[in-house]
Amino acid sequence: MPSSKGYASNDKQSPLAPFTFSRREPGPTEVAIETLFCGVCHSDLHMARNEWGQSIYPMVPGHEIVGRVTVVGSDVTKFKAGDIAAIGVIVDSCRHCAPCGRGEEHYCAEGATLTYAATDRVDGTITMGGYSNNYVVDERFAHTVPANLDLAGVAPLLCAGITTYSPLRHWKVGPGMKVGIVGLGGLGHMALKFAHSFGAHVVQFTTSVKKIEDATRLGADEVVVSTDAAAMQAHASSFDFILDAVSAPHALEPYLALLKQDATMTLVGLPEIPPSINVFSLITKRISVAGSMIGGMPETQEMLDYCGKHNITADVEVIPMQKINEAFVRMLKQDVKYRFVIDMKTLG
Numbered sequence: 225m226p227s228s229k230g231y232a233s234n235d236k237q238s239p240l241a242p243f244t245f246s247r248r249e250p251g252p253t254e255v256a257i258e259t260l261f262c263g264v265c266h267s268d269l270h271m272a273r274n275e276w277g278q279s280i281y282p283m284v285p286g287h288e289i290v291g292r293v294t295v296v297g298s299d300v301t302k303f304k305a306g307d308i309a310a311i312g313v314i315v316d317s318c319r320h321c322a323p324c325g326r327g328e329e330h331y332c333a334e335g336a337t338l339t340y341a342a343t344d345r346v347d348g349t350i351t352m353g354g355y356s357n358n359y360v361v362d363e364r365f366a367h368t369v370p371a372n373l374d375l376a377g378v379a380p381l382l383c384a385g386i387t388t389y390s391p392l393r394h395w396k397v398g399p400g401m402k403v404g405i406v407g408l409g410g411l412g413h414m415a416l417k418f419a420h421s422f423g424a425h426v427v428q429f430t431t432s433v434k435k436i437e438d439a440t441r442l443g444a445d446e447v448v449v450s451t452d453a454a455a456m457q458a459h460a461s462s463f464d465f466i467l468d469a470v471s472a473p474h475a476l477e478p479y480l481a482l483l484k485q486d487a488t489m490t491l492v493g494l495p496e497i498p499p500s501i502n503v504f505s506l507i508t509k510r511i512s513v514a515g516s517m518i519g520g521m522p523e524t525q526e527m528l529d530y531c532g533k534h535n536i537t538a539d540v541e542v543i544p545m546q547k548i549n550e551a552f553v554r555m556l557k558q559d560v561k562y563r564f565v566i567d568m569k570t571l572g
């Protein structure tokens with residue numbers, strides 16, 4: 225395959241900059257894609273700045289990838305050249321452990337291979353993500369995209385979409401349930417759309433007064449500004465389920481106080497500084513605090529098909545590749561409605 229180009233982070237403080245590298249030719253069960261759009265996830269920012277202490281440089285971030293198939297290996301059955309394919313947060317796994325057997329490759333007992341900044345199981349190189357003009361992946365880790373959906377709006381489904389769809393399904397969110405979504409960012413706005421679509425009564429929590437109208441438009445039955453103690457208190461002990469998609473350190477106690485007895489608060493946000501929990505908040509109502517990570521390959525395809533059927537995509541602001549550093553800064557200021565997506569043809 226000709227050399228690839230993209231934008232890379234070279235250390236934890238420098239801006240992302242143009243970078244060239246090479247990818248292998250696709251093997252028999254692999255496809256090569258030309259990247260069309262790539263979403264900008266807050267995890268890309270955490271990783272570029274080494275906030276989780278696991279970054280490997282140079283790093284080409286990006287794990288919300290939609291592209292056009294350019295080459296198919298001889299044994300590929302799911303795609304042909306010219307098809308649209310989508311790639312998310314993981315691109316390989318051991319494929320023989322119990323979770324992999326269940327289609328929960330993201331919980332692979334040997335560790336799934338991340339789309340970037342991980343050691344590739346096939347060729348031992350460091351994986352380079354979707355802020356680049358192409359990708360090579362096994363067809364098991366690539367998804368088909370419903371033809372009716374706008375492709376820029378599809379890209380964020382590959383991480384923000386599945387990361388919220390999966391826990392909402394796992395905790396059986398549906399009619400008759402009162403559900404809270406904390407944080408109206410990329411993940412939060414997808415959680416809001418899904419929880420509303422699944423028929424729950426949805427309350428959006430936000431720190432941004434300016435997002436109230438949008439939250440209602442996106443499907444919230446009620447919106448609470450979380451800094452308003454009286455508004456929070458009005459919802460005490462009334463929630464069946466709360467999903468927390470906040471990227472920055474914040475207190476969990478105010479939300480635990482809103483759960484009913486035996487209810488669950490699931491964390492998907494991954495702030496640099498982990499939260500602390502007062503156990504008394506849990507024992508007095510037998511509350512569970514849980515976590516959830518992206519989703520497996522079958523569930524990711526199920527989510528994309530659900531989005532096709534219900535015409536759900538992310539609300540996006542499409543940017544040229546050259547604006548990525550500005551996008552990171554705006555994301556930190558909670559100034560994104562509600563996902564930046566890079567138009568990869570701007571890479572030139």
Ligand code: NAP
Nearest residue numbers: 266407408409410411430431432470471472493494517518
């Ligand atoms: P994002 O678009 O930046 O949204 C984060 C939201 O958190 C903001 O829009 C804001 O919502 C809220 N927030 C930000 N700073 C805050 C503060 N200081 N106090 C309270 N709220 C604050 O980020 P994202 O891409 O949705 O990602 C969210 C988190 O999920 C990140 O930590 C990311 O790494 C993680 N993540 C986890 C998984 C997983 O598998 N579990 C997958 C993808 C991403 P309001 O303006 O409404 O308050």
Ligand code: ZN
Nearest residue numbers: 265267383384
């Ligand atoms: Zn992500």
Ligand code: ZN
Nearest residue numbers: 318321324332
């Ligand atoms: Zn496995």
